Amino acid sequence: MENMRKYLSDIDEDKLKVVMRVKNAYSEGRMSLEDAKKELKEKVKTLRPYEIAIAEQDHREFEDEICRKEDIQQMMELFEDIMDDSQPDLPVDHPIMCYYRENNAFRKVLKEIEDLVQYPVIKNQWYEIYDKLACYRTHLQRKQMQLYSMLEKKGFDRPTTTMWLLDDFIRDEISDVRRLLDEDKDEEFISKQQMIIDDILDLMSKEESILYPTSLAMISPEEFEEMKSGDREIGFALIDVQNSENKSSKPVQQASDAASGGDSLSFAQDLAKLLSRHGYQSDDNKILDVATGKLTLEQINLIYKHMPVDLAYVDENELVKFYTDTNHRVFPRSKNVIGRDVKNCHPKTSVHIVEEIIEKFRSGKESFTEFWINKPDLFIYICYVAVRDENGKFKGVLEMMQDCTHIRSLTDSRTLLTWEAANADADYGADGNSGKNKEENNKEKGEENMSGNGKDIKLELGTKLSDLLLAYPWLKDELPKINSKFELLNSPLARVMIPKATIEMMADRGDMKVEDLINAIQAKIDEKK
Structure with a gap:
């Protein structure tokens, strides 16, 4: 395991010992806030966020739930006179700035909760808020898969693995509280809102006071650039992210295919390097002896891509x-x-x-x-x-x-070849859209109307999404361009959503007027004619 000190400079060991001694004495009630702050100001003078991280990493044994139990606001009050915890000045698409932006967006959602909790429960209002809170899962997943893994490779593993417990605790807490709304337990549901607010704010404070500043100190600009592709692949919560290198680029939610292609190339390059170490040429067209056949590197990559x-x-x-x-x-x-x-x-x-x-x-x-x-x-x-x-x-x-x-x-058996639009949900194509394949098949059959039979579909409140996609399979790729929230149609949840969704439900979930959504869908259909 790497030592995180290797990536940091000017570490004063004596100062860190004072920090942990005073912090523990204060948190255990053996020292008053006034005395603790006075000693820190006299003996420590200044403190950088990552120095707290090092102190936690080296001078303390972690219990599984200590991260959740610790009062971060109390700790920040202790260090407020000696530590700068202001947000850094970074490009809007910098991985760390994206976390800050998401936190700011979720603070607005928490403010909505504070405003709404004083009124009688209207389910649709609360569902709208909890649909936004459900997006917090993406923030947590990206942090766990991307940021934690990078820091752990550099030796900063105790706080990150412990914080993972808190991430999952809050993720489950949001789901559990929403379930109370589904079960019409309004009084209990409302009683849990302050807990939701406090716990999410507490996690944000832990991130912004320790995790993000430490990440900026330990991770190089080049590594952050490499991190961006993985960030785009996982996605973002309640924010749009554009590539600062290309001002005309589409939002990340609309550029997932490009990101996926980039990762495919990266995989091919990595595999080529691996093969070269074992005496194989890295040429994509080089024939390789595999266990039961002969394949090129390109073919191997494509097989895995379509698995x-x-x-x-x-x-x-x-x-x-x-x-x-x-x-x-x-x-x-x-x-x-x-x-x-x-x-x-x-x-x-x-x-x-x-x-x-x-x-x-x-x-x-x-x-x-x-x-x-x-x-x-x-x-x-x-x-x-x-x-x-x-x-x-x-x-x-x-x-x-x-x-x-x-x-x-x-059920039953199928022994005859049948092409069904229902299979458009099985995104096995390299472009992630088997609906396009069906459209190409229609062309081979010589069908005259490539965009489906628009006369059979009337766009209105109760029109089912499944009927729309049956008539216009290509529409599955176009809907996220109308509203980024429809990107869920490209996830495993699509199988759950598509049979149930109507235009009215889609408009509600996308925060759109029904007429605006209908007009946008009709415009897409007209473009294909």
Whole structure:
């Protein structure tokens, strides 16, 4: 494990010991705030945020839930006279600035809660707020997959892995409180709002006072630039992010295909380097002997890109070495997980399961285990297979994951070839849109109206999204261009949303007037005619 001091300079060990001694004495009630602040001002004088991070990393043993229990506002009051916690001046698309911008956007949502909580419950108003809060999951996922992994590689692992517990705690807390609204438990629902506000603000304070400044001190500008592609792949919450290098570029939500293509190229380059170390040429057209055939590097990359299931491989050293970069991935990943200890890719609450799987596989006691997530209108299947060489030596773990919702819905038998628009949800194409493939098939059949039969679809409040996509399969790609919130149509949740959604529901979720949405959809249809 790297030592984070390697990436920081001018560390005063004596000062850090004073900081931790005073901080612990104050938090345990053995020193008053006035005395603690006085001693810090006399003996410490100035304190940089990352110095607190180093003190926490080296001079304190973490308990699993200490990050959640600690009163961050109380700690910031302790250090307010000696530490600068102002927001940095960074480009709007800088990864750290995106976190700050998201926090600012969510503070506005929390303000909406404070304003609305004093009135009788009107469900639609609260659903609108909790739809926004649900986006907080994206903020947390990007932080866990991107920022934590980068910091852990540099030796800053204790605070990040502990903060992961708090991330997941708040994520689940938001879901649990929303469920009270679904169950018509209005009084209990309202009573939980202050808790939601306090906990999210507390997490933001932890991020902004320690995590982000420490990241800026430890991560180089070049590494932040590399981080941007993974950030775009996972997505952003309540903000639009444009590439500062290209002023005319589309918002990130509309540029996911380009980002995906960039990651595909990155994967090909990484694989080429790996092959070259074993004596193979890196030419994409070089024929390679694989286990049961001969393939070029380009073909290998394309096969993984179109794989109908998600695969990930962890080697015998418990390092993440590979995952398939498909458009239909069940859960988000980023290239920053490559080379990372697999235990650091999971919250502490589930690390023991990971360790047990690896231990049983390594010992030879077990070679397979499976899990599944069964929710209304969603079924995710996950299995783990021990990878062994021809001599039976343990070489790692292969994970396979698949959204089996559609498969479980199949009945009877099908033995004849049938092209159905329903299969447009299975985004196995390189462009993530099998609907386009269907449109191309229509052209081959010589159909005259490539945009569907618009006469059969009347755009009104109750028009179903499934009917729209049946008539106009290409519309699935166009809807996010009308409203970025429709990007969910390109996620596994599409199978849940599409059968239920109407134009009225879409307008409500997209904060649009129904007539504006209808006009925008009609304009897209007219463009195709």
